[in-house]
Each structure stands twice: as C-alpha cells, then as structure tokens.
Amino acid sequence: MEALAILQPVVAMGLLTSAMALWMLLTRIPAMARLKIHPQAAQDTSVLRDLLPPEIMRVSNNYNHLFEQPTLFYAIAITIALLGHVDAIHVGCAWAYTGLRVVHSLVQATVDIVRIRFGVFTLSWLALAIMIFREALAVF
Numbered sequence: 001m002e003a004l005a006i007l008q009p010v011v012a013m014g015l016l017t018s019a020m021a022l023w024m025l026l027t028r029i030p031a032m033a034r035l036k037i038h039p040q041a042a043q044d045t046s047v048l049r050d051l052l053p054p055e056i057m058r059v060s061n062n063y064n065h066l067f068e069q070p071t072l073f074y075a076i077a078i079t080i081a082l083l084g085h086v087d088a089i090h091v092g093c094a095w096a097y098t099g100l101r102v103v104h105s106l107v108q109a110t111v112d113i114v115r116i117r118f119g120v121f122t123l124s125w126l127a128l129a130i131m132i133f134r135e136a137l138a139v140f
Helices: 004-034 039-043 045-051 054-065 069-082 088-109 114-139
Strands: none
Touching: 004 054, 004 069, 004 088, 039 045, 045 054, 054 088, 069 088, 069 114, 088 114
16 A cells, blocks of 8 residues: 555644634634734733633634644654555554544534543544554564
C-alpha cells in the first residue's frame, strides 16, 4: 500500500484544524467586539474564559485540543509512512481516528455533552493506540 493512503487522513486532520481555527475566529472576534473586550485583554487567553460566553469558548477549547493528542497521531502516521509499514489496518485506523476527531470537534463545539465527547475521544484513542502498538511491534 502506498504512503499516500495514510497521509490522506493526516491532511484531513489538518483541514479539520484549519476549519476549527476559522470557526474560532468567526465567533471569537465578533463576540469580543460585541462585549467590548479589547484585543490586549486576550494576551492571556485564560482571562477570556471568564469574559466570553460558553458557546464561544467551546470552539476555542476544541481548537486547543487539536494540538494535544492529534500531534501523536501525526507523528505515528508519518512514521508508518516513512518506514513503509502502510497497510489496510493502519489506514483504516487512521481514517477512523480522523473521523472520530471530526465528530469530537462537532460535539465539543456545539452541544458539549461530556459523556458523548468522552466516548468519541475514547474510541479515537483506541484507533490511535492500535496504530502505535502495531508500529511498535514492527519497529522493535
């Protein structure tokens, strides 16, 4: 199987992150203007948690989450591609991970029901763990 097959979900995760960044900008900036929050007040973004409504913070919280666990996904998927270990299981797990992260983002940014979000997070972690452990077996 070609490396491109596992790099496509990596690029899709990049698109998700870009979409969430745009969503964040399109909601945060108007909210700050409406509430007359000076941009300098956002120097320490933790201050915004108390100033912006929850529906605005949910989007930015998700954007921040996309720079946590997904970074491990990027690293392992690129490792799999570089070492030539791409197979149907890795690709399936990579797409499952990406799809589940899309669902996670939509849940968190809209209704933010923690039980649902945690369930989706757990399933995405399982897909990523399979990739990690399979690659560990191949490397070690």
